[in-house]
Amino acid sequence: MTTGTHVIEVENLTKRYRDVVAVDDVSFTIEKDTIYGLLGRNGAGKTTVMSILTAQNFATSGDVRVYGMHPYENAKVLSRMCFVRESQKYPDDALPKHAFGTAKLFFPNWDDELATQLIEDFQLPMKTRIKKLSRGQLSAVGVIIGIASRAEITFFDEPYLGLDAVARQIFYDRLLEDYVAHPRTIILSSHLIDEVSNLIERVLVIDRGRILIDETTDALRDRAANIVGDVAAVDAFVAGREVIHRESLGRVASVTVLGSLTSADRARLAEAGLDVAPVSLQQLIVRTTQHAASDSPSSGAAVRESAASEEGALR
Numbered sequence: 001m002t003t004g005t006h007v008i009e010v011e012n013l014t015k016r017y018r019d020v021v022a023v024d025d026v027s028f029t030i031e032k033d034t035i036y037g038l039l040g041r042n043g044a045g046k047t048t049v050m051s052i053l054t055a056q057n058f059a060t061s062g063d064v065r066v067y068g069m070h071p072y073e074n075a076k077v078l079s080r081m082c083f084v085r086e087s088q089k090y091p092d093d094a095l096p097k098h099a100f101g102t103a104k105l106f107f108p109n110w111d112d113e114l115a116t117q118l119i120e121d122f123q124l125p126m127k128t129r130i131k132k133l134s135r136g137q138l139s140a141v142g143v144i145i146g147i148a149s150r151a152e153i154t155f156f157d158e159p160y161l162g163l164d165a166v167a168r169q170i171f172y173d174r175l176l177e178d179y180v181a182h183p184r185t186i187i188l189s190s191h192l193i194d195e196v197s198n199l200i201e202r203v204l205v206i207d208r209g210r211i212l213i214d215e216t217t218d219a220l221r222d223r224a225a226n227i228v229g230d231v232a233a234v235d236a237f238v239a240g241r242e243v244i245h246r247e248s249l250g251r252v253a254s255v256t257v258l259g260s261l262t263s264a265d266r267a268r269l270a271e272a273g274l275d276v277a278p279v280s281l282q283q284l285i286v287r288t289t290q291h292a293a294s295d296s297p298s299s300g301a302a303v304r305e306s307a308a309s310e311e312g313a314l315r
Contacts, residue, residue, distance in 0.1 A: 005032040007153060007185050008053060013062035015048050015209075022048045024209035025062070030153075033183040037200035037217075039193055039285055045209040046189045047085070050155045054083040066153070082107060082151035084142040084159045090130045096141055097126055100148075109150035114178065118144040121170050135162035143171050147178055153185045168192075172199055193282035203281070207289050217281065224284050225261055228254045229274035237274060244291040245283075256287055 008030035015023040023045045030036060038046050051057035052064060055071040055078060064071065071077045090099055096119075104110045119126065122140035125133070130141060139162035146154050160171050176199055179186060190196045203220050205213035213220065224244065227234050234253040245256040256279055261269075269276055279287075 006030065007032045007067060009063075009065045009068075010049075010053070011063045013049070013052065013064060014060050015045075015052065015057070016060045021209050023052075023059075026206070026209070026211045028204060028211055028214055030185060030187065031202070032185055035179060035186045035188065035199060035201045036204055037193070037196055037202070038187050038189045038204050038206065039191075040206040040212075041289070042191075044206045046206055047157055049206065050083060050085075050157050050187065050189065054078070054081055054155060056083065079106065079108060080152040081155070082146055082149040082153070083155045083157070084146035085155075085157040086139065086142070086159045086161055088142055088159070090141075092129075092131055094130045095126065095128070096124055096130060096133075099130065099141055099145065103145045103149055107149040107151055109152075109182075111148050111150055114150075115144055115148035118148060118174060121174065122167060136164060136167060137162075139163050140167065147171075147175055150178070150182055150184065153187070155187045155189070157189045158191070168195065172196070175199070193285055194280060197281040203285070205285055205289065207292060212289060212292055213285070220284065221278070221281065222260050224256055224258050224279045224287075226254055226256050226277040226279055227269065227274055228252070228277055229272070233272045233274055237269065237272060245287040256283070258288075 006029040010029070011027050013023055013026050014021065026045075026049070038049070040046050048057060052059050053066065053071065055073070058072075066077045066081065069077050071081070100115055104112065118140075122137075122144065124137055124140050124144070128137075130138065133141070139160050142159035143156075143163070146156055146159070160168055163171060172195070175186070188196060188200060197217070200217055202216050203213055204211060215223075227237055229252065231248060231251055231253040234255050238255050238257050242258040243255055244258055247254045254277075261276065266276070
C-alpha cells in the first residue's frame with residue numbers, strides 16, 4: 001500500500017540530554033499509507049524520536065519535516081497527526097467522554113460511530129473517572145483515540161501494554177480493519193514483535209540511538225535463516241558467512257546466518273542433510289541487535305550494564 005510519497009523526512013537528527021545521546025545522527029523517511037514498526041529496547045530512542053516528530057520535544061540538531069513543513073507550533077501539521085502514548089495525562093475529574101470529546105474537536109477525521117464501536121469492543125466503563133480506570137482501561141482510552149481519530153499520521157507509543165492478550169488482539173484486528181478501509185500512515189512502537197509482525201509493512205529498528213534496520217518486513221524476513229544439523233556439516237556450510245547467533249547441543253548445532261539462500265545453497269544443504277528453519281521477525285531483530293552491540297567499538301562496561309538492565313525487553 002506504499003505510494004512512494006514521503007510524509008516525514010528526518011535528516012541527521014540528534015538529541016542529547018547532558019552527557020547522554022538519546023538519538024545519534026539518524027536519517028530516515030516515512031512513506032504515506034504504510035504501517036511501520038518502530039522497534040528496539042527500552043531506552044533505545046523510540047519515544048524520543050516520536051516526541052520530536054510530533055513537536056513534543058526538541059532536537060539538539062538535525063532537521064525534521066512533516067508534509068514538507070517543520071511541525072513545531074504548526075497547526076497545519078499537528079492537526080494531521082495523533083500521538084498516543086502510555087503515559088498520557090488527563091485532568092483529575094475527566095471521564096472517558098471528555099477525552100473523546102476533546103479528540104473529536106482536534107482531529108478533523110474523527111469518527112463517532114467507530115469510537116462507539118471500540119468503546120463496546122473494549123468494554124470501557126464510560127462513567128468512571130479516567131484516574132480511577134485500571135491500567136488496561138486507560139490503555140483502551142488511548143487506543144480508541146488513536147484508531148477513531150483517523151489522523152493521517154498516527155503514532156502508537158506502546159499505549160496498549162496495559163491490555164491483556166485478548167484486548168491486544170482486538171486492537172490489532174480493529175486497527176488493521178480500519179487501516180484497510182481508510183489507509184493512513186501508522187507508526188507502531190512495540191516490544192511485542194511477534195504479535196505485531198503480521199501487521200507491520202516496514203521495520204525501523206533503533207538501537208542505542210541509531211537506526212539499525214530500515215527495511216520492508218518481507219525483505220527483512222529474507223535476510224536470515226537458521227541452519228540446523230550435525231555440527232561439522234553446519235560449520236562447513238556457514239564458513240565465510242555472517243553468523244549472528246549460534247546454539248549447540250551435543251553434536252547438533254543451530255546457526256543463524258545473514259543473507260538470502262540461493263537455489264544452489266538449498267541444494268547443498270539438502271545434500272549435507274541439513275535443515276533450514278525460518279527466523280521469526282523477533283529472533284532476527286533480537287539477534288541482529290545483539291550482534292551489532294558485540295561488534296560495536298563502544299561496547300564497554302557501560303553498554304554491558306545497560307544491556308543487562310534491559311535483558312528480555314524484546315522477548
